Amino acid sequence: MAAAELKLSETKDLTRIERIGAHSHIRGLGLDSNLEPRLVSDGLVGQLRARKSAGIILQMIKAGKIAGRGVLIAGHPGTGKTAIAMGLAKSVSKDTPFAMLSGSEIFSLEMSKTEALMQAFRRSIGVRIKEEAEVIEGEVVEVVVDRPAASGAAAKTGKLTLKTTDMETVYDLGSKMIEALGKEKVQSGDVVAIDKASGKISKLGRSFSRSRDYDAMGPHTKFVQCPEGELQKRKEVVHCVTLHEIDVINSRTQGFLALFTGDTGEIRAEVREQIDTKVAEWREEGKAEIVPGVLFIDEVHMLDVECFSFLNRALENDMAPILVVATNRGHTKIRGTNYKSPHGIPIDLLDRLLIIATQPYTEDEIRKILDIRCEEEDVDMSEEARVLLTKIAVETSLRYAIHLINSSALACQKRKGKTVEMEDISRVYGLFLDVKRSTQYLMEYQNQYMFNDVPGGDASEDAPADMVY
Numbered sequence: 001m002a003a004a005e006l007k008l009s010e011t012k013d014l015t016r017i018e019r020i021g022a023h024s025h026i027r028g029l030g031l032d033s034n035l036e037p038r039l040v041s042d043g044l045v046g047q048l049r050a051r052k053s054a055g056i057i058l059q060m061i062k063a064g065k066i067a068g069r070g071v072l073i074a075g076h077p078g079t080g081k082t083a084i085a086m087g088l089a090k091s092v093s094k095d096t097p098f099a100m101l102s103g104s105e106i107f108s109l110e111m112s113k114t115e116a117l118m119q120a121f122r123r124s125i126g127v128r129i130k131e132e133a134e135v136i137e138g139e140v141v142e143v144v145v146d147r148p149a150a151s152g153a154a155a156k157t158g159k160l161t162l163k164t165t166d167m168e169t170v171y172d173l174g175s176k177m178i179e180a181l182g183k184e185k186v187q188s189g190d191v192v193a194i195d196k197a198s199g200k201i202s203k204l205g206r207s208f209s210r211s212r213d214y215d216a217m218g219p220h221t222k223f224v225q226c227p228e229g230e231l232q233k234r235k236e237v238v239h240c241v242t243l244h245e246i247d248v249i250n251s252r253t254q255g256f257l258a259l260f261t262g263d264t265g266e267i268r269a270e271v272r273e274q275i276d277t278k279v280a281e282w283r284e285e286g287k288a289e290i291v292p293g294v295l296f297i298d299e300v301h302m303l304d305v306e307c308f309s310f311l312n313r314a315l316e317n318d319m320a321p322i323l324v325v326a327t328n329r330g331h332t333k334i335r336g337t338n339y340k341s342p343h344g345i346p347i348d349l350l351d352r353l354l355i356i357a358t359q360p361y362t363e364d365e366i367r368k369i370l371d372i373r374c375e376e377e378d379v380d381m382s383e384e385a386r387v388l389l390t391k392i393a394v395e396t397s398l399r400y401a402i403h404l405i406n407s408s409a410l411a412c413q414k415r416k417g418k419t420v421e422m423e424d425i426s427r428v429y430g431l432f433l434d435v436k437r438s439t440q441y442l443m444e445y446q447n448q449y450m451f452n453d454v455p456g457g458d459a460s461e462d463a464p465a466d467m468v469y
Helices: 002-015 048-063 081-091 103-108 113-123 175-183 243-251 255-261 269-285 305-314 363-376 383-395 398-414 422-431 435-444
Strands: 070-074 098-102 125-146 157-163 168-173 190-195 201-207 232-242 288-292 294-298 322-327 331-333 340-342 353-357
Touching: 048 070, 048 081, 048 322, 048 353, 070 081, 081 098, 081 294, 081 322, 098 103, 098 113, 103 113, 113 125, 113 243, 113 294, 113 305, 125 168, 125 243, 125 269, 157 175, 168 175, 175 201, 232 243, 243 269, 269 288, 363 383, 363 398, 383 398, 383 422, 398 422
Parallel strands: 070 322, 070 353, 098 294, 294 322
Antiparallel strands: 125 157, 125 190, 125 232, 125 288, 157 168, 190 201, 331 340
């Protein structure tokens, strides 16, 4: 029994390689084939209207025909705005670019605000480039490598026999091709494709004629048919890159290496104009097509009036992505001005945005979210403890209750328990204050703190209730 428990713990350690984040449990938007939201699906709970609206936006993105549209996800703190955006990111196809940034990031970068936004826009626009390449595709019959008698005396040579259903050919191999075949672990019975220009070898799978060779296949072996026709073919190859990647490659002396170092710097407008002209030519010739992606800006109220003015203009461009922004602000000042506006966004930009509103969670929905988080964080919790944690979440905030899950698990571990009980929740609830209790504490002991700005010496008991969180 002890050995079985040890094996189980080892398995858990091996499977949980990824770090658990605030939204690591999100798998998608939780919609069915008719874009109707399920109550609990893909890690999302409730917010049915908001998720249905996001599903319609998702269809617009997948269609790829509409660009320059803006969407605002607005709601109270802790109502799942970023979770919906993450679900949207998980639902788009791999070829669709999805760039994320926070409004406050713009001010901490070593470049101008508009340049940072422009780079984010260009990261969100994909270019699908098509080109024809000559490919040799066939089933490997035999690989023969002639090794020199004395090591280092001469380069290795060899022969590769490939066949299709119609023909068979023997190719002479040089040392580089022999090395490439060795790296890919190519053996007889494999179906391979060799790019004639670059010499790149791609293993497509194993031939069906070798499907009975049980000793030569693993559990993940993919079986494919032996190619038909001639060995040498012209195939259309598709490369997906973003406009920003093309900008960096053409603007920096180190070329594509700048993509790995992160030192992209500011890119001149002339470079971008030349690239846009070239991409437009490729589109006319049918060599490339634009894939409008998604740019998600969280905490959009942190942007100032210059950034909003840039966004307003950038959305009018025909090569603009779909812009998704989120905020938890109400009627507040636009940063950089003395004017107030809904959500801290200028009215002219707000008029361009489709607004998705999120609603506060019900008690039942909070319970389901906490159950999902307990499963994600691998915490066993008793029914009574879950009821108490749900009550705490309703009275304080969902985020505070989620923080208590891991803390209570550690408290349970300290007393050598296996299941989190009510006493563990109560213990960590007493150790860590929520916003309301912390505010109450500050109001009581305000005179003992430095730089106290609250007028009047004595704090009233109603003060925390009047504050906006």
